[in-house]
Amino acid sequence: MGVKKIIYSIAFLGLTIVGCKETKPQEKQEKKPNILFLFTDDQRGGTIGAMHKYNVQTPNMDKLVETGTSFTNSYILGATTAAVCSPSRAMLMTGRHYFNIEPNVYAQFAFPKEEKGKSDKLTFPEYFKSNGYKTFATGKQHNGEQWVERGFTYVKSAFLGGMTRHFGTKVKDYTPEAGWSEGYKDDKKFSSEVFADAAVGFLNSYKEENPFLMYVAFTAPHDPRTAPQEFHDMYPAKDITVPENFMPKHPFELADEKIRDEVLAPFPRTEAIVQKEISDYYAMITATDAQIGRILKALEASGQAENTIIILAGDNGLALGQHGLLGKQNVYEHSVSVPLVFSGPNIPKNQKNSALAYLHDVFPTLCGLTGLDIPESIQTKDLTPVINGDVKEVRKSMFYAYNSWPGEVTRPNINNGGGHRAVRKGDFKLIVSAKKDVYTYQLFNLKKDPWELVNLIEDENYKNVKEELTLELENLIKEVGDPADLSKKEFGIFDNPEDYNFKK
Numbered sequence: 001m002g003v004k005k006i007i008y009s010i011a012f013l014g015l016t017i018v019g020c021k022e023t024k025p026q027e028k029q030e031k032k033p034n035i036l037f038l039f040t041d042d043q044r045g046g047t048i049g050a051m052h053k054y055n056v057q058t059p060n061m062d063k064l065v066e067t068g069t070s071f072t073n074s075y076i077l078g079a080t081t082a083a084v085c086s087p088s089r090a091m092l093m094t095g096r097h098y099f100n101i102e103p104n105v106y107a108q109f110a111f112p113k114e115e116k117g118k119s120d121k122l123t124f125p126e127y128f129k130s131n132g133y134k135t136f137a138t139g140k141q142h143n144g145e146q147w148v149e150r151g152f153t154y155v156k157s158a159f160l161g162g163m164t165r166h167f168g169t170k171v172k173d174y175t176p177e178a179g180w181s182e183g184y185k186d187d188k189k190f191s192s193e194v195f196a197d198a199a200v201g202f203l204n205s206y207k208e209e210n211p212f213l214m215y216v217a218f219t220a221p222h223d224p225r226t227a228p229q230e231f232h233d234m235y236p237a238k239d240i241t242v243p244e245n246f247m248p249k250h251p252f253e254l255a256d257e258k259i260r261d262e263v264l265a266p267f268p269r270t271e272a273i274v275q276k277e278i279s280d281y282y283a284m285i286t287a288t289d290a291q292i293g294r295i296l297k298a299l300e301a302s303g304q305a306e307n308t309i310i311i312l313a314g315d316n317g318l319a320l321g322q323h324g325l326l327g328k329q330n331v332y333e334h335s336v337s338v339p340l341v342f343s344g345p346n347i348p349k350n351q352k353n354s355a356l357a358y359l360h361d362v363f364p365t366l367c368g369l370t371g372l373d374i375p376e377s378i379q380t381k382d383l384t385p386v387i388n389g390d391v392k393e394v395r396k397s398m399f400y401a402y403n404s405w406p407g408e409v410t411r412p413n414i415n416n417g418g419g420h421r422a423v424r425k426g427d428f429k430l431i432v433s434a435k436k437d438v439y440t441y442q443l444f445n446l447k448k449d450p451w452e453l454v455n456l457i458e459d460e461n462y463k464n465v466k467e468e469l470t471l472e473l474e475n476l477i478k479e480v481g482d483p484a485d486l487s488k489k490e491f492g493i494f495d496n497p498e499d500y501n502f503k504k
Contacts, residue, residue: 032370033345034308035128035213036299037362038292039092040285041085041140041222042328043314045074045337047285051352055241056282057234060293061341064312066350068343069387071357075336076316077480078401078420080493081107082259083162084328084335085222086142088315088359093123093143093151095363095378099481103500105143110407110500117144122377124363125151128213131372134206138198139217148174152215156198159191159219166191166226169219190228191219196291200298211307216295221284223264231283231290240275240282245451247324253435254330255418256404261327274321281320309344309369313359323452331400331422331431332452342369347387355386355393356424379480397425399476401484403493407500417494421484423473428462430469434490443469 046053050062051070077097079087087098087106094101102119104111129135129151137152140159148155155174164170168187171194174180186194199216206212220227248268250257265273292312299305317335319325328335338359343349347369360380367374368384381394403419418435427447433440443456443466456462477484484491 031209031307032132032211034211034304035133035366035370036295036308036310037213037215038295038310038312039139039215039217040288040312040314040339041217041219042316042318043221043285043339044317044320044334045072045314045339047282048339048341051339054282057286058289060289060296061312061339063296064310064341064343065352068310068341069348069351069353070342071340071383072352072354073398074313074338074340074357074359075398075400076338076359077399078331078336079106079316079329080401080403081109081405082256082261082327082329083107083109083142084402085140085162085315090143091358091360092313092315092362093125093147094121095124095360095375095380096121097360097379097480097482099483100379105147107405108144110405117146119144119147122375123147123151124366125213125215127363127372127375128366128370129153132210133213134208134210135213135215136199136202137215137217138202139195139215140219141217145174145180149176154202156202157194163222164191164219165224166220169194190287190291192288192291195219196294199295203295203298203302203304206302206304212304218288218291220288221281223261225277225280225284227280227283227287231287232280234286235279235282237272237275237279240278242271242274243320243322243451245322245453246271246274247322250324252433252440253418253438254433254440255402255420255435256327256329256416257325259327259329259416261329262325264326269321269324269326277320277326281318307345309342309347309366311362311366312339312341312343313362314338315359329402331402331420333429333446333450336400342383342387344369348389353386355383356395356398357381357383357386358398361394397423397472397476399423399473399480399482401482403484403491405500406494406497409494409497417490419484419491419493421473421477421482421486421491423469423476425469425472428465428469430466430473432473432486437489441466 048061049058050065076088090101090106104115105119108116125135135152136154138157141148157171168185169191170183170185172181316328317337318328319334322334361383364374364378364382368382385391400422404416409417420433422431429444431442441457444452
C-alpha cells in the first residue's frame with residue numbers, strides 16, 4: 001500500500017475567532033468550520049515522526065504537525081479501570097473528569113445491559129449537532145450505544161466495544177430512522193482501512209450546506225498488533241532501539257501489575273521481547289497513518305479542506321517495556337501522554353507548544369475555535385488562547401490518577417487493588433503509589449530526566465519541591481472530585497468494594 005504525499009493549504013477565514021465570543025446579531029454570520037477528529041487507540045505521545053522522539057514513520061501525521069499546532073505536554077487524566085480507554089473517551093466526549101461522569105458509561109462491564117451508557121452528560125457531538133452541525137462517526141465507540149445515538153446524525157462501520165481483531169472487525173451502522181443494522185465484517189481488510197473507507201465515503205457524498213463534524217476513531221495501534229505485512233516489514237525487530245528506561249521488571253509492586261496487558265509477554269522482560277513489541281506497534285501506527293492519508297486526500301478533493309479544523313489525538317499511551325511494563329495502567333509519562341494536534345483555519349502552522357494540556361480540553365477548545373459558547377457542564381480548559389498566542393498557558397499543574405476498579409478486588413485469584421496519584425508542576429512530577437500497606441513516593445525532574453529514572457524523593461535538596469507538590473496534589477484531588485484520601489490505605493478507594501459490584 002503506497003503512501004501518497006498530501007499537500008493542502010489552510011486559508012484564512014473571514015471570521016476572527018477569539019475564545020467563545022458570540023457573533024452579534026447584526027454581523028454577517030460566516031459558515032462555521034467543519035471538524036475532522038482523528039482518534040487513535042493506545043498511541044503514546046511522541047510516536048509521530050515529526051515529534052522527533054521515536055523512530056516511527058508517519059508522513060501524514062507529520063503533515064498535520066507541520067500545518068498546525070501540536071501540544072508536547074498533552075495527557076489523559078487517568079482511569080479507575082484497567083480498560084483505560086473507556087474513561088479517557090468518556091472524558092473526551094464530555095469535557096469532564098471521570099469522577100464526575102456516571103460509571104456505567106466508562107465501566108460498562110460492571111452494569112446490566114439496560115444501564116450501559118445511560119447518562120445525562122452532554123457530549124461534544126451532541127452539542128455541535130444541536131448547533132447545526134451534521135455529525136458522523138465511524139470506528140471504536142466504547143461508552144455505550146446511547147451516546148452514539150444521541151450524538152451522531154450518521155454512523156457507518158462502528159465498532160461497539162473495547163478491543164477486537166483487526167481483520168474481520170465486526171461493525172454496525174446506525175441511522176435515527178432505521179436504528180442499528182446487523183453486524184457485518186470484512187475478513188480481508190485491516191480495521192483502519194474499514195474505518196477510513198467509511199470516512200472517505202462520507203466526504204465523497206456530503207453535499208449539504210451545514211458544516212460537518214466527523215469522528216473517526218481507529219482501533220489501532222491497540223493489540224493484537226497485526227498490521228498488513230508490508231508495514232511489519234518496515235520495522236525489523238533486531239533494528240529497534242530499546243528505550244532508555246527498559247527494565248526486566250518494575251522495581252516495586254504496583255496496581256494491576258498482572259492485568260491482561262501485562263501478561264501479553266513473559267516475565268522478566270527481555271530486550272528481544274520488547275524489540276518485537278515495539279516493532280509491531282510501529283507497524284500498526286504506520287499502517288493507520290496510511291489510512292489517515294486517504295481521509296485527508298478525500299477531504300482535499302471535497303473542496304472542504306480550507307474550512308476544516310483537524311484534530312489528531314490518542315486515547316492513552318502505552319509502556320511497551322518502559323519501567324518493566326507493557327500496558328497503560330500507571331501514571332508514568334509513557335502511559336498518560338498522548339498526541340494532540342490542531343490544524344486548520346487560523347491555527348498557527350508548525351508550532352510545538354509546551355503548555356500543559358488534557359485530552360479532554362478538546363470539547364471547550366472546539367467551542368473556542370468555532371465561536372460557540374462553552375457549556376456550563378465543562379470542567380476543563382479552552383486551549384484556544386494558547387493556540388492563538390494570547391496566553392502562555394491555561395493551567396499551572398496537571399493531575400493524574402489511576403487505580404483498579406474497586407469492585408474487582410472482591411474477585412478471587414486477581415491481584416488487583418492499589419493505585420497511583422500524581423501531579424506535575426513545572427519541571428517536576430510527584431507520583432504517590434499505594435499497594436496493600438505500602439506507599440511509594442517518586443519525584444522526577446522531567447526536564448533533566450524525561451525517562452523517569454532518577455528518583456529524587458530522598459534528596460534533601462528537593463525537600464521543598466516535594467512539600468509543594470504534595471500540597472498541590474491534595475488540592476487537585478479536591479478540585480476534580482477525586483474520592484482518594486492520601487492518608488488511608490490504598491487511598492481508601494477499596495474500603496467498600498461491594499458498592500461497585502453493580503451487575504445483576
